[in-house]
Amino acid sequence: MGKGYDIKEVLGYLNPAELDYQEWLSVGMALKEEGYSAAVWDAWSRADSRYHAGECERKWNGFHGHGRPVTAGTIVQMAIDRGWQPEPGQELDWDSTITMDSDRAILDSSWVEGKEIIEPEEWEPVKELTTCLETLFGTDENVGYVTRSWSKPDDDKKYPDKGSWDRTARQLIRKLGKCKGDIGSVLGDYDPEVGAWIRFNPLDGKGCRDENVTDYRYALVESDKTSIEKQNALIRELELPVACLVHSGKKSLHAIVKIEASSYEEYRKRVDYLYKVCRRNGLEVDTQNKNPSRLSRMPGVMRDGRKQFLVGTDIGKKSWDEWYEWIEDMNDDLPDTEGLNSVWDSLPDLSPCLIDGVLRKGHKMLIAGPSKAGKSFLQIELCISIAEGKEWLGWKCSQGRVLYVNLELDRASCLHRFKDVYTAQGIQPSSLHNIDIWNLRGKSVPMDKLAPKLIRRAAKKDYVAVIIDPIYKVITGDENSADQMANFCNQFDRVCTELGCAVIYCHHHSKGSQGGKKSMDRASGSGVFARDPDALLDLIELETTDDLMKQEENKEICKAVRQWLDAHFVWQDDLSQDDLCSSRKMLDYCREKLDKWQLKAVERKAEEARERLKQRTAWRIEGTLREFPKFKPVNLWFDYPVHRMDASGSLGDIGPEEEKPSWQKKKKTPVQRKKEKEDSLRTAFEANDLEGTGKVKLSDLSEHMGVAVNTVKKYVDESKEFKRENGMVVRCQK
Structure with missing residues (x-):
């Protein structure tokens, strides 16, 4: 029934009298899908003058589910489109759509002057219909059209029947060319009181339903709530990529808009976007026309004494892509340019430092390093330093509230780590109120979905820093793709900008030797990782003598x-x-x-x-900073569970193992090599055993450790802590 809010409360923001028939039905379908009763729909519908007792229940019994069900997200989106916004911190349903900046209006419809349309005194019906067919269809594509209508016994309104769909555009155009102006001899006689209709997307020749559509090429934009002149002006001002614009013979224009979708799912998304843009800019679209098999008015016929005629073809942008880019460009929220001379004598203040000489408030920092470097402990140490206003690795930290987003450890382990670090550092926990922990192990989502949820929760907390540990759990896309990782890193910018806090996150090194690389080239994946943050701190292990x-x-x-x-x-x-x-x-x-x-x-x-x-292991931190001068490398010991500065300077002359000649490298003993394998296996197992079942797939461990499955098997067979069972690795009972 929705997560984090009451759908009935959201429904209260919708006035049924303002919805069309299809929207009203969608509300009922969504309520049934979410488990509500028909009484809820009926009670809400009573506020509409069109309400008929018993109608809700009859419709309700006809809702039998669908492969693409209507959910609570539909009701939420309807409310958002009409100005409703969730309370800050209120969590939306997973399927809910959140209004983005791109939904803003680009026109002030109240200032758009109507554009007159004059009904042609002399017109050529056959030529208009032929032009329409040539514009919309390929010669061998089947065309759906309707010339007959029917009415209900208790209703004077006439409705189109299913019509025909078994003739191609070539066949129709040829016959129209020979009919000497008699369209009825080609399509069948129509009732001049109601006119005739055409389906704007090609069909398979077997029927006229959505499943018979062979190409999701066009959608219908129709509005009868605005004057014809205003409709015409708005369609043109919005540069809608219109293939054919047809006067309906009554009070609306039918704009057949280029959608050019590759699938039904894409068609739905594009039509929703199109209708939203129209609605935001004052063109109230009839949403009953969403279906790709929908009928539109056929040009070249009469309707109750008035012509259904072709106003124009190929209006506005040439394609959907061109129009979409134009709309997004018009909607961008980028700042205007500014002349340097206007601010030269009154430069804005720089953001204050969060970590002296390293990171400013509102900026981003990446901590990169290999496994066993204690990166999580390092970030917990930073949390504590910020919360207590202490030094971190010799750098003074400004005191403030910090959010630690834990994506890897179970809740108990995470909380114990904080206490262990406090104790090992000998720091009095006098400012625990400054540390919030968000435990998301097993519940994390990609960063583009996590960012808005994080922002909603943190909006009123006044955090000075958000620490995300680790980011491999929330990466969206291929980490070796520069453009995908640029989009991923933009989510951190979004958090920084909307919360006004620093974002600090960690990432692992790439495989292989690192000592000969520059610090900014060691992080795994695209170089975007190292070049995007304002500060990069890189850890590399030192080979002690x-x-x-x-x-x-x-x-x-x-x-x-x-x-x-x-x-x-x-x-x-x-x-x-x-x-x-x-x-x-x-x-x-x-x-x-x-x-x-x-x-x-x-x-x-x-x-x-x-x-x-x-x-104990020895480490060196090197930095790449955007806002500050490069600092001298910091040497430290990782003395579980904390890092300690090398106060004596004994690590100053020691380099990473990879930088030494082979004859100087210290050989690892068999015991050391065995322990490394056990540690690597244990770390991978705990990272993948998200539910605490004590079982992990061999393939998952292989992927995590970056080694072959047979290598994992060998590690397991040599271990006393784990064993293999039916393709799984199982922790032995102690």
Whole structure:
């Protein structure tokens, strides 16, 4: 019954008296499709003077569903077209259409002067009909037409019957050329009180329904709510690509407009767009004429003493594409140009910094790096730094409210990570109210659909930053396509512009060696990724030496022993400054001064420090900035779960492994290689087990890891954590 709003409430914005018969039926179909009762439709319809008791129920019982059902989105769109807007933050149904800027009027219809049409005193009916046939149809295409009519017993109005559809345009044109002005001898005599009709799209010769249409070439634009002169002016002012414009002999023009659709679905979309443009610009179109098999008035015949005549052919733009581009250009919301001299002495203020020397508020930043770099932790650290107004990697952050969009982790894991990072950094959580988390694992949608939903939710939250982690979950299109990725990145611009906040997101490196590449060329996919954001921070792993890691081990053991001693003794005067920097001398001191149980506690702390160090990795951050000078590369350690600055400068002279000659590269041990495989398999498994079933397809893991299925099988067979079952990888029970 709709998501996030009550369809009955939306229906209250529609006046049934203002809808035509087809729109009224569509409301009933939508209500039935969404599970409402016929009583809702009946109660709403009573506000219309055309209401007849029992009619809603009779129609309702005739709605039996359709391959293309009418849904709540139809009611929502009708309301939007008539000025209704959802409340800020209100979520629309998945099928709902949201009014875009391109729906704005390009004409002020109240200022458009009518354009007179004069009925021809002398006309050539055969020539007019022949011209119409030659314009609309190929010579071998079947033409549908109607010359007979009928009326209901209790209704004086006459209606067209199904007519004929088994003759080609060539056959009709040849016979018309020989009929000596007697159209009836070719098509059959028509009733001059009601005239005759023609179907403007070619048929298959087997019937006259929508399924018999062979080419979705034209649509009918007709309006009887505006004067003929005003209709004529609006059709021409809107540059509608009209193939034939026919006077109906009454109070409307029939504009047969070029749609040139390749399918029925495309036809529907184009006709909806066409009608919307007409309605927005003062031409109230009869929406009952949407069907591609619809009848239009036939030129060259009489109707109640007046001529149905051809006003013109090939009016307006030459094709649908040309007209569509023109409308979109007229509707663009791009700013006007401005002369530099007009602002030279009063330049606008620059956006304030969100991250000093790196990123301004309202701008975009990309964090790129390989797996195991801890990119998610890095972004959580940034969230906390902004929320608490702390430094991040040595850069001062402005304090403010931040939204973290979590697309990868389950809710519990994400929340625990935030607490773990707070604890590991030793930061007091005094501003937790500044952090909002939107958990979308298993519920994410492409970025072009996510952006408007995000904007609605965030409209009144006054965020200074939105962090999206990671973007591969919401990429729309081929990441190697520049134009598709440019459109994808435009969604971030939309969020920045409409919310006035920074957008920060992360992306992975491409496969293969990265050390020899520039930082902006390492991100996977099109170069648009690196060139679009205002700031790019790229992480690359550093290959540490054995000597360096021994030094780090010494520091960590000294730190652990000192913390234990500080908690239990007054001891500082017993050791020199040099002794405090030697893990061996500090442990020797403990062996001398502590009893057996105390010594075991200290040695346990030292061993824990050694184990932690085995997990530590070294990284370098390089930047490409649009608004600020290039900064000196930042070296840091990833000491799970946080990154720490290299305060001692020990990483300054170390380069990425790929930059070293092969003889200098440190060989990985079999244990290290096995652990890397297990980590890679575990990461891919958790990323694809969205529902927490403990099972993932081999093919999904292969695609995620970028390796062959047989390679995944080998990893699984060597693992103690996973096993294979019927094409699936299953986590073993602990």
